[in-house]
Every structure is written in structure tokens, then in C-alpha cells.
Amino acid sequence: MPAEAEEIVFSAKIIGDKEMTDNQLLETIERYLNGEMKADERKKFELLRKENAEVDSKVVEHKLFLSLLKQYGERVELESRLNAIHDEIDVHTLKEDLMVHPIWIVQFWRNHHSKISVAASIGIVAFLCTMWFTGKLSSNTNSEIIGLKNKVNRLEGSITTQGRRLNAINSEKSKTAADKYSATATGFAITSDGLIATNYHVVEDASAVSVQNADGVTYKAEVLYTEPQHDIAILKITDKSFQKLGTVPYTFKRADGALAEQISTYGYPDGYPSYLPGSLSSLFGQNGDTLHYKITMPINPGNSGGPLWDSRGNVIGITDSKEAHFEGEHFAIKAKYLLDAIKNIPADSLEDKVVLNKKNTLSGLSETQKTAKAKNFVFMVKVY
Amino acid sequence: MGYHLWIMVLSNEDNRVSKHLKDSAPTDSEVILGILNNSEAALKKLYTAYFPMVLQLIINNNGDADDAKDIYQEAIIVLYNKVKAGDFELSSKLKTYIYSICRRLWLKRLTQINRYGGDIRDFQEFLPIEEEEVEQHNDRNVQFTKMESALKLLGEPCKTIMEDFYIHNRSMQDICERFGYTNADNAKTQKYKCLQRLKKLFFQQK
Numbered sequence: 247m248p249a250e251a252e253e254i255v256f257s258a259k260i261i262g263d264k265e266m267t268d269n270q271l272l273e274t275i276e277r278y279l280n281g282e283m284k285a286d287e288r289k290k291f292e293l294l295r296k297e298n299a300e301v302d303s304k305v306v307e308h309k310l311f312l313s314l315l316k317q318y319g320e321r322v323e324l325e326s327r328l329n330a331i332h333d334e335i336d337v338h339t340l341k342e343d344l345m346v347h348p349i350w351i352v353q354f355w356r357n358h359h360s361k362i363s364v365a366a367s368i369g370i371v372a373f374l375c376t377m378w379f380t381g382k383l384s385s386n387t388n389s390e391i392i393g394l395k396n397k398v399n400r401l402e403g404s405i406t407t408q409g410r411r412l413n414a415i416n417s418e419k420s421k422t423a424a425d426k427y428s429a430t431a432t433g434f435a436i437t438s439d440g441l442i443a444t445n446y447h448v449v450e451d452a453s454a455v456s457v458q459n460a461d462g463v464t465y466k467a468e469v470l471y472t473e474p475q476h477d478i479a480i481l482k483i484t485d486k487s488f489q490k491l492g493t494v495p496y497t498f499k500r501a502d503g504a505l506a507e508q509i510s511t512y513g514y515p516d517g518y519p520s521y522l523p524g525s526l527s528s529l530f531g532q533n534g535d536t537l538h539y540k541i542t543m544p545i546n547p548g549n550s551g552g553p554l555w556d557s558r559g560n561v562i563g564i565t566d567s568k569e570a571h572f573e574g575e576h577f578a579i580k581a582k583y584l585l586d587a588i589k590n591i592p593a594d595s596l597e598d599k600v601v602l603n604k605k606n607t608l609s610g611l612s613e614t615q616k617t618a619k620a621k622n623f624v625f626m627v628k629v630y
Numbered sequence: 631m632g633y634h635l636w637i638m639v640l641s642n643e644d645n646r647v648s649k650h651l652k653d654s655a656p657t658d659s660e661v662i663l664g665i666l667n668n669s670e671a672a673l674k675k676l677y678t679a680y681f682p683m684v685l686q687l688i689i690n691n692n693g694d695a696d697d698a699k700d701i702y703q704e705a706i707i708v709l710y711n712k713v714k715a716g717d718f719e720l721s722s723k724l725k726t727y728i729y730s731i732c733r734r735l736w737l738k739r740l741t742q743i744n745r746y747g748g749d750i751r752d753f754q755e756f757l758p759i760e761e762e763e764v765e766q767h768n769d770r771n772v773q774f775t776k777m778e779s780a781l782k783l784l785g786e787p788c789k790t791i792m793e794d795f796y797i798h799n800r801s802m803q804d805i806c807e808r809f810g811y812t813n814a815d816n817a818k819t820q821k822y823k824c825l826q827r828l829k830k831l832f833f834q835q836k
Contacts, residue, residue, distance in 0.1 A: 269822035311829060312796060317770075318777040319797030324710065327670070328703050331677045337685070337695045344686040346751075604695065 271301070275308050333585075336501045338560065338606055427628035432513035432552035432565070433457060433481060435623040436498075436588060437600060438491040440465075440483030443584055444551030444627050445566055446472050449479045457483060457625035460519065464628070471591045476537060476583045477566055479551075480591060481627070494603040495619050496553070499560040500582050502529050509541060511565050512617055513552030514626040521617050522549070526556075531577050538577040539563050545576050551627060554578045559608025559616055655679040658724040665713045677706065680725060683754060684732045690751050692740060701739065705731040708767050722757055730756040734764055780831040788824035795821060 277283055278291050295302045433444035442457055449455055449469050458464045465485035472479045503509070507526045512519070524543025531538025541554065545565050554563035563578035588600050608616045656664070656675040664672020681702055688698035705728050712718040720727075733756050781789050787809055794800040794808070802814055802821070811817040 268826060269819060272822050272825065273818070311832070314773055314777060315792070315796045318774050319793065321707070321774055324707060325703065327673065328677065328706060331674050332681075332699055332703070335678060335681060337699075340682050340685055341689055341695055344682060344689065346690050 271304065272308065275305050278305070279309055279312075333500050336499060337604075338497055338499075338609070339558070342609070427456070427630050429629045430514055430517045430548050431550040431627045431629070432548060433625045433627040434551075434553040434561075435491055435494055435625070436480070436584075436602065438494055438603075439598075440467075440488055440491070441470070441588075441600065442467065442481040442483065442625055442627070443553075443564060444479050444481060445564060445579075446474045446477045446479045448551050448627055449481070449629060450474070452629040454630040455481060456485075456628045456630075457481065458628060459625055460621045467627075470595055471587065473583070473587045473590070476587065477579060478564065478584055478587045480587065491623060493605075493607075494623055495607045496555065496559050496561050496623070497604060497606040498581050498585055498602055499556065499562050500585050502580065502582075503539065503556050503562040505529060508557045509543070509562070510555050510613065510617075511543065511545065511549060511552045512621055512624050513545075513549040513565065514624075515546035515548035517548060517626065519621065519624075519626075521613075523613070526562075536580075537583060538566070538579060541565070541576050541578050543576055548626075553620070553624060554581075555608075555616075555620070559606055559611070559620070655725070658720055661724060662713055662718070662720070665710055680728050683725070683729060686753050687729070687732060687751075688736060690753070691736065693736065697736075697739070701732050701735050704735055704767070708764070711767070726755060726757060729754045730759050731764070734759040738764070776832055776835050780828055780835065783831050784824065784828050788820075788827065791821055791824050792828055 274291070278288065283291060295305060429448075431444060431448040433442040433448075435441070436443050449472070452469070455467050455469060456464050457467050465483045465488045467481045467483045467485070470480045470482040503526050505526060505528070508523065509526050510521065510523045512521050514520070522543050522545060524541050526539055527542045528540035530536060531540060539554070539562070541563075543565075545552075549565050552565040553561050554565050556562045560581075561584075562581050564581075564584060565576070565578045585602075588602070591600065593599075608619060611619070656672065656679060661672055661676045663669075664676070681698075684702040684705070685695065685698040688701060689695065693701075708731055709718070709724075709728065733750070733752070737750065781792065784792070791805055791809065794805050795802070802817060805811075805821075806814055806817045809817070811820070
């Protein structure tokens with residue numbers, strides 16, 4: 247009597263049910279490979295393997311395939327472990343330490359020496375020509391030139407003031423034109439395609455939200471995802487008129503910031519843009535919680551949801567004025583929780599995977615330059 | 631006097647560059663034993679100890695931080711698999727081995743993307759790495775990529791059933807409950823159907 251498996255193959259052939267055959271053969275092979283067969287059944291099956299080359303090759307193939315599948319699973323797991331470890335490393339800081347920089351003047355010369363030579367020769371020719379035509383430059387004309395320059399400067403100044411006035415009028419206009427929001431706070435771009443981070447308490451109970459950029463333009467937005475337990479909300483700009491922002495200039499730092507570090511935020515307390523410096527006073531929040539940093543910074547309710555930058559311009563947290571209790575003592579949610587929240591956004595509510603910017607272009611800039619660059623990525627969140 | 635100063639400057643420079651490398655680097659045997667025992671702490675120590683060294687190599691040779699992450703993780707996986715398979719012999723310092731593997735992988739990548747300028751700036755001593763050492767790893771990567779796309783094409787619920795049963799060793803009963811199959815036979819039939827399709831998708835790929 248041949249093995250049961252052959253019987254199955256045989257009987258199934260008569261029925262003509264190919265699928266059943268394959269399935270049952272597979273099951274038999276699996277029981278064989280897992281050592282679940284009794285001694286005599288095993289013997290019979292081994293005999294069948296010897297006699298029937300097709301069965302034998304199926305056994306070999308199945309064994310290899312399952313071990314590949316298993317190894318694939320192990321690899322995926324190992325990679326995710328490695329990625330988790332990697333996320334804890336402050337790559338940006340390391341990178342700056344480890345980059346071999348030639349001295350800046352050498353680098354500048356290397357990059358621009360041809361341009362510098364051309365510019366210099368043009369300069370010399372121009373100088374000689376001027377000398378030729380004027381004979382010499384009297385001190386009189388010199389001061390006239392300076393005077394003119396000042397005048398032009400003054401003119402320019404008044405033009406900008408007028409421009410500003412015009413802007414102010416414009417924004418007043420847009421405010422009165424049916425834009426009746428009930429509260430304002432701050433939010434900042436996570437990606438250039440309009441994902442904005444803010445606090446959950448800002449948008450809690452909101453019937454609608456919109457965001458206003460540094461130029462006073464308002465865009466419709468929606469609440470994409472929230473984590474009330476961490477007071478985090480992610481908004482998405484849905485307005486058709488919204489055009490992609492440039493590359494986000496800051497990066498997000500998962501690791502804790504350094505105690506006593508100089509930090510800053512930019513936001514819209516009372517609805518007006520303002521920059522605020524401060525320092526990181528504790529890595530623990532109220533009663534030692536690890537969700538918050540304690541920060542010394544004069545933030546106001548409208549600062550809720552603003553970006554908290556470290557001295558290099560990495561986002562290390564979200565300013566969270568809700569938690570303020572004592573004078574001058576405020577809290578910020580650590581960026582780690584924001585990064586986790588971003589990861590937790592359900593894939594079906596996103597068009598594309600969220601790709602965070604990895605290149606910090608604020609590092610090394612003065613506070614003035616940093617703020618000028620970053621302010622275009624910070625929005626006033628308006629709640630209706 | 632001048633002599634003395636020069637030495638001080640040199641060692642200062644060295645400290646700045648390698649201070650991260652020296653932070654609590656685990657001993658080589660600690661790492662190997664840790665891998666064998668599936669110790670998460672050892673893996674983390676290993677990873678954080680030598681990443682800066684590899685980052686330094688890559689970013690100073692036409693690469694960026696993401697390249698460094700890719701190359702470094704590949705090297706860690708090569709080491710990990712070798713240790714697990716029991717054919718890793720420590721004939722040099724582990725640090726040197728990791729650096730050498732990364733150097734080899736990066737050279738290859740640079741050549742592939744036509745960014746190799748003919749010389750490489752080195753920061754550590756290194757060993758010659760034979761082609762087959764990384765070739766085997768590459769072959770396996772190709773197989774895994776195929777498996778990944780076959781699973782993706784397979785779709786749900788098949789994908790999860792396959793992963794649960796064959797990768798995570800969940801019992802058929804668990805799977806029945808998760809997917810709401812009323813009897814074990816239905817689930818079993820479904821499982822083999824999925825497996826047949828997965829195999830087909832896998833072997834169809836070039």
C-alpha cells in the first residue's frame with residue numbers, strides 16, 4: 247500500500263479538483279517537515295519521495311521557500327530594531343563635528359576663484375578709466391555721493407513703511423471680511439506640502455480651522471490627526487490656492503535637548519507675530535513627567551502650538567501654554583512625541599508618506615537670520 | 631616647548647573627532663555574545679559606538695547622512711548574520727572589520743552611481759574584504775526584495791495570514807479568531823491558497 251499522500255493525489259485526480267490536491271499535498275509536506283508524522287507514515291512518505299520526483303522536488307522547494315520567508319521576517323524585524331536605535335542618534339550634530347572643513351577662506355577661494363579674478367580685473371579697469379576721465383576725485387564730489395546715498399536710503403525707508411502700512415490695511419480688511427474666528431494660536435509646518443503641527447487643545451471643539459502665513463494670507467485647513475493624550479494635533483492645509491512651501495529649513499530632534507540650552511520660539515501671541523528667546527530649564531515637566539520640557543520663556547496663550555527651537559535650529563518641542571501655572575514657568579511637549587504622532591497618522595488619510603526634512607539650513611545662522619528664514623513656516627492657527 | 635604645544639594641539643584635534651567613538655564602546659566579545667543572546671542592549675551599544683566612524687567615512691567621501699545610515703545598517707546586518715550563522719571569526723578588531731565592510735560597500739555604491747573619483751579619504755585602518763563576503767549578502771538582499779514585493783502584491787488578508795503563520799509562528803487557532811473564520815478547515819484552505827499564490831508571485835519575478 248503506497249503512502250496516504252499518494253492516495254490523496256490519486257483520488258483527487260479522479261475528482262479533477264486540482265486545487266484540493268495541491269493543498270493537501272502541501273499540508274502533508276508541512277507535517278512531514280515539521281516532524282508531525284508518526285514513524286510508519288513518515289517511512290511511507292519518504293518512500294513516495296524517492297519514487298516520485300515531482301513530490302520530492304515539491305518538498306525541497308517548500309522547505310527552501312519557507313526558510314526564506316522566515317529569514318525575510320527576521321530581516322524586517324532586525325531592520326526595524328536598527329532603525330529604532332538610529333532614531334535616537336543626533337545625526338545632525340555628529341555630522342557637523344565629523345565633517346572635515348577646509349578653512350572657509352580656502353573653500354571660498356576654491357569655489358569662486360575664477361569669478362573673483364574676473365571681478366578684480368573689471369574693478370581695476372574701471373578704476374583706471376575713472377581716473378583717466380576725471381583726472382582726480384575731489385573730496386567735494388565724494389561727500390555729495392554719500393549725501394545722495396543717504397537720501398536714497400531714506401526714500402527706501404519711507405517706501406517700506408508705506409508698504410507695511412498697506413499690508414496692515416490689507417490684513418485688517420481680510421480680517422473683517424467674514425473671517426470671524428473665535429481664537430488664535432500658532433502652528434508650524436512639518437512638511438512643505440502643508441502638514442502643520444499644533445496643540446490638540448487649540449483645535450479641540452473647533453468647528454473649522456484655518457491658518458494664516460507670515461504675509462497675512464489665510465488658507466483653509468482641516469484637522470488630520472490628533473493625540474489628545476499628548477496634546478498634539480496635525481492639520482492639513484486643504485485650500486486650493488495653497489502652493490507648496492519651500493524646503494522646511496529646520497529638522498526635528500528626537501533626542502532630548504540639553505539642559506540650560508538657549509532656545510527660542512516664534513509665534514502669534516495675541517494674533518501678532520513675535521519672537522521669544524528662552525532657556526531649557528528642565529527635561530521633566532510637571533511632577534517629573536517626561537512628556538514635557540520645562541522652559542523659561544515669556545510665552546502667552548497664542549504661543550500654543552509653536553515650534554521650540556534649540557540653538558542650532560532643530561525643533562525640540564511644541565510650546566504648550568496650556569500647562570502654564572506659575573509666573574514665567576512654562577512647558578513644551580518634546581519633539582519625540584510629535585515624531586511618534588507623525589508616524590501614527592493612518593496611512594489612508596495621507597496622499598503620500600510623510601517625509602521629514604533631514605537637512606537643517608538654520609544651523610550656524612544668527613537669531614535674526616534664523617527667524618527671518620523660519621517665520622515663513624510658522625502659521626497663525628485660527629479656530630472657528 | 632614648541633614641541634610640546636604641537637603634541638597638545640594634535641591630541642586635542644583627535645579628541646574632537648573621535649570623542650563619540652570612545653563613548654562606552656563595548657568590547658568585541660561583549661558584542662558577539664550579545665548578538666548570540668539576542669540582547670537589545672548590546673545591539674544598541676554596538677550601533678551607537680561605531681556609527682560616527684562610518685558617518686565620518688561617508689560624508690567626507692561624497693555621501694550624505696542617509697547614505698551612511700544605509701551602508702552602516704548593511705554592515706551591521708552582515709556581521710549579525712555571520713555571528714548568528716556561527717561562521718564569524720574575529721581576526722581583527724571588530725571596529726576595523728565594520729569599517730572595512732562599510733568602505734567596501736560604499737566604494738561599490740559610489741562606482742554604481744558614478745560618483746567615485748578614484749580615491750577615498752580614510753579615517754581608520756582597514757582590511758581587504760573579499761568580493762564573496764559582500765556578494766552573498768547582496769544575493770540574499772535580492773531574494774528579500776522579491777519576497778517583499780510578492781507579499782505586497784499578495785494583498786490582504788493573505789499577507790497577514792502568511793506573516794502570522796510562517797514568520798511569527800502564530801497558531802492556526804489564533805489566526806481563525808483574528809480573521810473571524812468560523813472553522814479551522816476554512817482557515818486552513820485559505821492559508822494554502824494564499825501560500826500557493828505567494829509562491830507563484832515570488833517565482834514569477836525576474
